[in-house]
Amino acid sequence: xxYRILEKKVLIPGQTTLLVIDAPHVAKxxxxxxxxxxxxSEKGERIPLTIADCDPVAGxxxxxxxxxxxxxxxxxxxxxxxxxxxxxGPLGKPTHIEKQGTVICVGGGTGVAAMxxxxxxxxxxxNRVVAIIGARNKxxxxxxxxxxxxxxxxxxxxxxxxxxxxxxxTEVLKQRLEEDKNVSEVVAIGPVPMMEAVxxxxxxxxxxxxxxxxxIMVDGIGMCGACRCTVGGETKFACVDxxxxxxxxxxxxxxxxxxxxxRPQEQESMALFQHKCQCGEGK
Amino acid sequence: xxxxxxxxxKRARTEMPVQPPxxxxxxxxxxxxxxxxxxxxxxxxxxxxxxxPGCRQGCPVEIDIKGFIGxxxxxxxxxxxxxxxxxxxxxxxxGRVCPQENQCExxxxxxxxxxxxxxxxxxxRLERFVADTFAARLAGGDAACLQITGETACHMSRxxxxxxxxxxxxxxxxxxxxxxxxxxxxxxxxxLHEVGGVLVYGIPEFRLPKSIVRRExxxxxxxxxxxxxxxxxxxxxTVQELFDEGYKAVFIGVGAGLPxxxxxxxxxxxxxxxxxxxxxxxNLGRAYDFPNYDTPVFKAEQxxxxxxxxxxxxxxxxxxxxxxxxxxxxxxxxxxxxxARLEELEHAIEEGVxxxxxxxxxxxxxxxxxxxxxxxxxxxxxxxxxxxxRCRPMPIxxxxxxxxxxxxxxxxxxxxxxxxxxxxKGLALNKRGYIEANPEIGETSIHNVFAGGDIVTGAATVIxxxxxxxxxxxxxxxxxxxxxx
Ligand SMILES: Cc1cc2nc3c(=O)[nH]c(=O)nc-3n(C[C@H](O)[C@H](O)[C@H](O)COP(=O)(O)OP(=O)(O)OC[C@H]3O[C@@H](n4cnc5c(N)ncnc54)[C@H](O)[C@@H]3O)c2cc1C
Ligand code: FES
Numbered sequence: 114x115x116y117r118i119l120e121k122k123v124l125i126p127g128q129t130t131l132l133v134i135d136a137p138h139v140a141k142x143x144x145x146x147x148x149x150x151x152x153x154s155e156k157g158e159r160i161p162l163t164i165a166d167c168d169p170v171a172g173x174x175x176x177x178x179x180x181x182x183x184x185x186x187x188x189x190x191x192x193x194x195x196x197x198x199x200x201x202g203p204l205g206k207p208t209h210i211e212k213q214g215t216v217i218c219v220g221g222g223t224g225v226a227a228m229x230x231x232x233x234x235x236x237x238x239x240n241r242v243v244a245i246i247g248a249r250n251k252x253x254x255x256x257x258x259x260x261x262x263x264x265x266x267x268x269x270x271x272x273x274x275x276x277x278x279x280x281x282x283t284e285v286l287k288q289r290l291e292e293d294k295n296v297s298e299v300v301a302i303g304p305v306p307m308m309e310a311v312x313x314x315x316x317x318x319x320x321x322x323x324x325x326x327x328x329i330m331v332d333g334i335g336m337c338g339a340c341r342c343t344v345g346g347e348t349k350f351a352c353v354d355x356x357x358x359x360x361x362x363x364x365x366x367x368x369x370x371x372x373x374x375x376r377p378q379e380q381e382s383m384a385l386f387q388h389k390c391q392c393g394e395g396k
Numbered sequence: 397x398x399x400x401x402x403x404x405x406k407r408a409r410t411e412m413p414v415q416p417p418x419x420x421x422x423x424x425x426x427x428x429x430x431x432x433x434x435x436x437x438x439x440x441x442x443x444x445x446x447x448x449p450g451c452r453q454g455c456p457v458e459i460d461i462k463g464f465i466g467x468x469x470x471x472x473x474x475x476x477x478x479x480x481x482x483x484x485x486x487x488x489x490x491g492r493v494c495p496q497e498n499q500c501e502x503x504x505x506x507x508x509x510x511x512x513x514x515x516x517x518x519x520x521r522l523e524r525f526v527a528d529t530f531a532a533r534l535a536g537g538d539a540a541c542l543q544i545t546g547e548t549a550c551h552m553s554r555x556x557x558x559x560x561x562x563x564x565x566x567x568x569x570x571x572x573x574x575x576x577x578x579x580x581x582x583x584x585x586x587x588l589h590e591v592g593g594v595l596v597y598g599i600p601e602f603r604l605p606k607s608i609v610r611r612e613x614x615x616x617x618x619x620x621x622x623x624x625x626x627x628x629x630x631x632x633x634t635v636q637e638l639f640d641e642g643y644k645a646v647f648i649g650v651g652a653g654l655p656x657x658x659x660x661x662x663x664x665x666x667x668x669x670x671x672x673x674x675x676x677x678x679n680l681g682r683a684y685d686f687p688n689y690d691t692p693v694f695k696a697e698q699x700x701x702x703x704x705x706x707x708x709x710x711x712x713x714x715x716x717x718x719x720x721x722x723x724x725x726x727x728x729x730x731x732x733x734x735x736a737r738l739e740e741l742e743h744a745i746e747e748g749v750x751x752x753x754x755x756x757x758x759x760x761x762x763x764x765x766x767x768x769x770x771x772x773x774x775x776x777x778x779x780x781x782x783x784x785x786r787c788r789p790m791p792i793x794x795x796x797x798x799x800x801x802x803x804x805x806x807x808x809x810x811x812x813x814x815x816x817x818x819x820x821k822g823l824a825l826n827k828r829g830y831i832e833a834n835p836e837i838g839e840t841s842i843h844n845v846f847a848g849g850d851i852v853t854g855a856a857t858v859i860x861x862x863x864x865x866x867x868x869x870x871x872x873x874x875x876x877x878x879x880x881x
Contacts, residue, residue, distance in 0.1 A: 138627070138632050138633070139632065142631065142632060150626075152589060156682070156688065156689045156690060157690050158681060158689075158690035158691040158692075159589070159681075159691070183687075183690060184690055198589075199589040199625070199626050200626060201587070201589070201626035201627075201628065201632075202628075202631070202632070203631055203632070204628065204631065331673055331676055331677060331681070331691075332587070332588060332676060334587050334628055334653075334813065334815055335653070335654055335813055335814075335815065336653035336654060336655070336672055336676070336813060337655060337670055337672045337673035337676055338655045338657065338669075338670040338672070338673055339669075339673045341657075341664055342664075343664060348657065348659075348663070348664060353814075353815065367664055367766065370666060370765060370766040371664065371666060371766075373666075374666050374694065375692045375694070378686065378687070378692035378693075379692070381687055382686070382687045382690060382692070385687050
């Protein structure tokens with residue numbers, strides 16, 4: 114199999130990159146909320162990434178990733194025309210999308226990319242989608258214009274106030290929920306603290322809140338339990354029972370700690386990679 | 397080779413060379429090194445070629461064991477290999493991983509009175525010798541066909557007859573090899589990035605080198621089998637779509653890979669892993685060679701492995717090789733009830749694995765950062781035998797203790813993976829969620845959809861998965877080729 118990179122777009126230099134991958138059989142089946150697992154090389158680890166967009170006609174799948182460790186740093190060295198070693202999908206349960214009125218989609222950091230695909234799905238179903246996206250400053254905002262294509266409103270929050278609301282997405286969300294009593298669902302994708310904060314904000318309003326959990330994964334098909342999370346007091350496998358769950362039921366504290374499981378190894382691997390790059394032996 | 401002075405049967409079993417324990421726990425290489433030619437001939441000559449061989453009855457696929465050892469006694473290696481291949485698609489694998497002591501060797505007449513006879517013939521070791529030695533000598537045009545069938549008469553692959561296998565474990569590989577040798581075009585869809593099922597993601601390199609599996613897979617490729625890795629049946633493709641694409645039959649061999657947990661407090665703490673995750677990281681991900689390979693694995697000084705089967709042994713021995721100071725196997729019953737292969741248990745003990753018997757986990761205790769620090773266990777005693785014939789472990793009221801550990805590996809069994817099953821309408825399952833298949837031919841409730849291996853039986857053995865694959869393959873061949881087969 115040849116999973117060629119058809120397009121590479123650096124969204125935030127050295128930090129966030131978009132890749133369009135040639136994978137017709139995945140594109141044909143992928144639905145909003147699904148994810149893929151890829152490997153960069155024969156020695157690579159399996160990296161799960163939520164699908165940011167797909168085009169079944171062109172046979173392409175779009176992914177967006179944040180450089181957080183060795184594997185994503187290596188992925189970031191790939192250029193157009195090069196091929197990924199492995200690309201498996203679509204995985205996970207797709208987002209539950211039904212005609213329901215107004216849906217607020219909240220995205221933070223790289224999570225905006227995955228949120229984009231879900232928002233698009235809701236819009237295609239005829240729901241009114243209000244997007245709320247946030248970043249540290251305006252240069253780090255992702256998918257702003259793409260969301261504008263199908264969301265009647267795209268609300269923005271930046272930590273430094275360089276664009277939109279000066280503060281967090283949760284503040285924008287709270288205000289909106291106070292003003293608009295007809296919101297049927299809130300979808301939040303982003304860093305764990307952000308999703309946790311969103312769930313906290315929506316709770317008193319009693320609005321259904323869906324979050325997508327980026328647990329550590331290995332196989333992605335339910336065979337290992339690496340991705341287990343506690344939801345409503347029960348253990349769930351994010352890869353097959355999710356990745357989306359009821360935000361009011363998720364044990365975010367546990368998720369955050371479980372995500373740190375391999376931190377020492379991740380640091381060791383990254384240090385070695387950087388050293389190799391400096392010495393010019395890197396990829 | 398004949399030793400007239402001693403009756404052959406009176407010689408003890410020929411030992412197989414192994415890496416010494418203190419050496420092998422420092423590496424990840426194969427422990428058992430296999431017979432050389434002289435050792436194999438010496439051992440083969442111990443077989444008394446019974447009129448009514450018990451060994452064959454003990455074999456789940458009824459290999460003509462007497463036949464292949466007979467050929468070996470005559471020095472006819474290709475002949476011996478051909479006999480094996482008539483029954484067994486993966487002799488190099490089975491020779492290494494079958495629980496022979498409960499199967500063929502358990503029924504060998506020489507094993508009945510070991511003091512007098514020297515013990516059962518080492519059938520597994522001979523099987524391994526024949527398979528490895530034959531494969532090593534292969535070269536040239538017919539090599540793939542010879543490897544797969546033991547003969548030179550494979551058919552050319554024809555594209556009008558297509559069969560799909562979902563999952564690439566031993567059951568599917570058997571179907572693929574068998575049908576390919578008859579010229580049927582087989583495509584194998586595998587969810588993971590590597591082919592082999594448990595043979596590559598579960599069973600460690602030190603017990604079954606990946607190169608053995610690769611040798612089989614390469615030969616199948618040469619015969620025209622196509623392997624599509626990273627394809628999840630039920631997600632990327634459904635059974636119905638396969639028929640729509642012109643496949644004439646589908647074989648489902650997706651295994652029973654879903655790990656079971658114990659549902660005790662603290663089970664999601666950092667440092668608690670399913671054996672599947674632990675072994676997949678190390679074997680499929682080659683985490684034993686981190687950071688040269690990218691997949692990390694969790695390391696700790698004190699490790700507890702829960703369970704008494706092969707999976708538990710593999711996990712414990714892996715943890716030792718990854719540098720743990722103390723590795724204990726925690727099991728509810730006693731040593732004699734452990735379902736693991738005897739050789740594996742012995743090897744584990746030699747290597748320094750400790751046994752914490754008659755105790756069951758009650759809680760996994762973590763610190764404020766959710767990192768595991770110890771495990772509380774309930775001490776047990778043996779009661780009356782249960783339905784499985786093994787004595788039921790009973791808790792001794794109020795008798796608990798704490799075992800310090802920073803890594804716990806849970807190997808208490810698996811369940812069927814529902815992804816494909818849920819996506820396949822009309823596929824009948826039994827009460828436990830496994831596929832209902834006709835035991836004679838492997839056909840499911842859907843016409844021309846077959847299934848075999850762990851997804852039908854629940855976690856079992858390589859040989860039984862392979863046997864099921866073979867039955868299904870024969871039926872598929874009959875249906876597709878009619879009288880030609
Ligand atoms: C650690 C361990 C040690 C063992 N040791 C021994 C031993 O010493 N001796 C012995 O005889 N047996 C042993 N066993 C058991 C033996 O390995 C299994 O019984 C045997 O492998 C089952 O074969 P199978 O073909 O049914 O499936 P598996 O080997 O389980 O392979 C199934 C394959 O299907 C793939 N798959 C799953 N779902 C899908 C899907 N939806 N689409 C596509 N592919 C999918 C999986 O990724 C996997 O590759 C051991 C098992 C384990 C886990
Ligand atoms: S990633 Fe292995 S079970 Fe979810």
